[in-house]
Each structure stands twice: as C-alpha cells, then as structure tokens.
Amino acid sequence: MQTISENKCFGGIQGVYSHASEACGCDMTFGLFLPEEAADQPVPVLWYLSGLTCTHENAMVKAGAQGWAAEAGIALVFPDTSPRGEAVANDEAYDLGQGAGFYVNATQDPWALNYQMWDYVTEELPAIVTANFAVDEERQAISGHSMGGHGALTMAMRLPGRFRSVSAFAPIAHPAQSDWGRKQFAAYLGSDETQWAAHDATLLMRRLGFDGPVLVDQGSKDQFIDLLKPEALAQAMMERRQNGQVRMQPGYDHSYFFVSTFMPDHIGFHAAALFA
C-alpha cells in the first residue's frame, strides 16, 4: 500500500492510498478519513460508495462529510467505482466500463478480467483497511450516492451482520427495470436476468430485507429520477415492514449539493447505530 497524500482535516487525517488489487488486477486508489479518536483506539467506519463517473475523490472533496464524521468520531472510506488503467477494458459511454463498475463481479468478456468490484469492495479493500488503520470491523455502516446507493443497499442486504445501518442518496433503486442497470447488467453479467436479481435493491428488499435501519433520501427535482425508481424501493420497504424511512426532498436535484445538504442527517443516522 502506498500513501498518495495525507492532509489534516477536522482534527483528523484525510488520506489517499493506492495498492495493487488482486480482485481487479490493477492498481486501485481509495480515500480514507480517520477522525482524531483513531489515534487512541479503533473507531467505527462508514463506507461511502460513489456514483457513475466518480473516482475515490468526488465525495471526498464535495460531500462535506468529514466535519460530521469528525464530530461523531467515525472513519470514512471512499473506494473507487471501477478498475482503472489503459490495460483495463473500457467503453466510450459514461455509464459503462471505467467509472461505472456497478459494484458487481463481471462474468462476461471483456469485463470479467478486471471488473470484480463486488469482491473488491466487500473483501479485498476491507482487509486492507482493517490491517492498516485503526478502524473497528465490528462497527461498520454503509452509504452511497446513485450507483453507490445501489451498491450500499445491495451489499447491506446480502452481507447480513456486516453493517449496522445503511443509507442511500438517490440510489439506483431498481436497476433490473431501468436503463441504468439493464445495459450494464447485460454487459457485465450476461443476458440471464436471474443473475441480475442479486444486484437489485428492490428485488433484494422483497426477498431479504436488512436487519437494521435504512434511510433513503431522494430529491424531487432529480434529473435522473425516472431512472432511479424510488417508488419501487419505497413500496418494497413498506411491504416488507422494513425498519426505515424514505424521504422525498422537494426541489433537490442529483448533485452533490443535494448530497451535502443531507449528509449531516445520514452521518447522525449511522452514528446512532454505530454507537448504540
């Protein structure tokens, strides 16, 4: 693991690190915020998964999360959204290939060689983070925006016991029925739609649910809302009687201005679960 940068931030450290990834077969970069308390003892950790076109950096510089995390005494991890590099398969479209890993393990060529983002985010990176930093793997939570909200919700439901709470900002909530999902799942996972169900938050909510609280925020003026399908997830959460809440925030769009506005609510929500 190599340190790219470390900056003091709200009394703690905002670091950027890179490492050779076995899962992705390339070098991967991630951001990590450690609050001041981590100097003395392992702290709880909130994973934040980013959306389409993002790297590890977007949320790290635009979400305004560190101040609230410092106040709560929580670490933040910002993984990248796909494998990277000239040797890694790509596509001209912004929503396929690099920057658009969709948090799945690809089974189809040419993607399967590097696009193993499920394993990377759920196995390889957690091992690296817990081995190198003072974070408490018994107290983890997960959040994300858009494609990252999709990743957060699907990981939380499919890894019971791993995360105490899950939240999402404008998640891609029903990708198996959206143009943000069908194209990518067909490319990465193949045309057998039964393979897609394990990566659809609405379908997972119907089948599994989550053993903890769920918070979903959605802006009413989100320019991509028809692709996100919050109504499907809301219905599934209520049908399941899922501990949680869905909030339609009037006037907000899909940007980080929306994410940063509700970040204090989300950090507070996770802190309540992590310090319970």
Add this chain to the structure above:
Amino acid sequence: MQTISENKCFGGIQGVYSHASEACGCDMTFGLFLPEEAADQPVPVLWYLSGLTCTHENAMVKAGAQGWAAEAGIALVFPDTSPRGEAVANDEAYDLGQGAGFYVNATQDPWALNYQMWDYVTEELPAIVTANFAVDEERQAISGHSMGGHGALTMAMRLPGRFRSVSAFAPIAHPAQSDWGRKQFAAYLGSDETQWAAHDATLLMRRLGFDGPVLVDQGSKDQFIDLLKPEALAQAMMERRQNGQVRMQPGYDHSYFFVSTFMPDHIGFHAAALFA
C-alpha cells in the same frame, strides 16, 4: 355551543364543548386545547382526527399531544368520529355506523341523514372553532390516526390551501382496496366505486398530491397493517415526487403507545410549517 369541561393543562386550557350540528342533525362534541399564547393572540391550529371506535376523547387523554403543542404554541382540535345518539343510524359492527364515520358525506340510506362527517369536519366545525376561540385560520395543519389518518390525508389533498402540512399515524392509506374501506364506502357512498376515489389517500396522491410536506409513520408490528396498505401510499408519494417522508417504525403496533411515541415528531413537523 355549550362548555362541557375546561381543565388547565400545560399552562393552557383543555376544553370539551358540544353544539347542535346542522351537518350531522344531532348534538356533536369536540375537544380543543388552547395553549397559553392564545390568551394574547390567535394561534396556529392542528386538527387531529381519530380512528375507529374513538370519540373526541381518546386522543385528548392518550396521545400526549398537549405538552408538545403547548411548547410549540399550537392549538389542537379533537373532533368526534361520527354523529351520535339513539336517533342516529348505527350498526352492530365496530367499523360501521357510530364511531366509524370515515370522514365522508353519506349518500345512502340509512346513513345519509346524519353521516355528513366531511362537511362537519371541513366546514361546520372550523366555523364554530374560529368564531369562538383564538385560533388563526390562516395557519392550519391536520393529522390523524388510522381512520383519522385517512381523513387527514384526504382533506389535506382535496382542500388545497387550507392546510400547510399533513401527517398521519398508521393511516388507512388505500381504503378502496381494503376491508377497512370497501365495506364502509359501499354502505355510505353506494356501489359506484368511482365515488370512492375522492376518499382514498393513495388514489388522491396519484391524482392531486399535496402542496406542502407530508409525514407518515407506520408501526411494523401493527396488527392491522394488512388493512392499512402503507406500501400503496409510499409508492404513490414517491411516484408523484411528493414532498414528504414515510417511516416504518420497527416493533410498534397500532395503539396510542405508538401514537404518543411519535407525537413530538409530528407536532414539531407541523410547527415547522405553521411558523415558517
């Protein structure tokens, strides 16, 4: 109008009053809490509609609302849930007739003569309240529980401009598709289901929505949840991009122990709108 009782309560007055009702053709009784501030000036008012089998009294004594209303400086009105008296049509079932008016104007015999609860709650009683008490009709909000949540949501959507905010505890959210609704609508409104749509919160949400914030709380262990259908309303709210939130509260049932737990949230929610 006759004063039945007045008790000092959280620095204000909890009163119970009765009056001859033109709409209902019988004497009607209601509860009214006025905070201390009403001695000096008109105060905002929150209408609270009760559920099946309730009178004006249940919420008044069990919801724990007055303390929070006093803190916020808001009046509370607790109407009855149906016409009353030996001369008024009734049914042996708990969910039809007296105590079960469903906040509609009945058109069918034998109910039409007295069961005009929509007009009573939206026209006659507001006129009486504003004529006799220091409440500000420009600053009104509405809430309710179960059948009363149904009443609150339908009134808020069908009377645009009247209420600044609406909330509901475990509302009957889709009565046109529930045994809590179909039986009563058939009895009160007749078998033409097109007449029912004006009294179904989910259908109204799809067609009209509400020009202000909506808060819905539902207990996950509510023994009547299959009759309430929160999933239908949640889906409709999200499809409409309705300003609002739906919360599934784990472990809570349908009782006033649930209502009182989240009453401070609801009063705070309405206070934010009423004092905006």
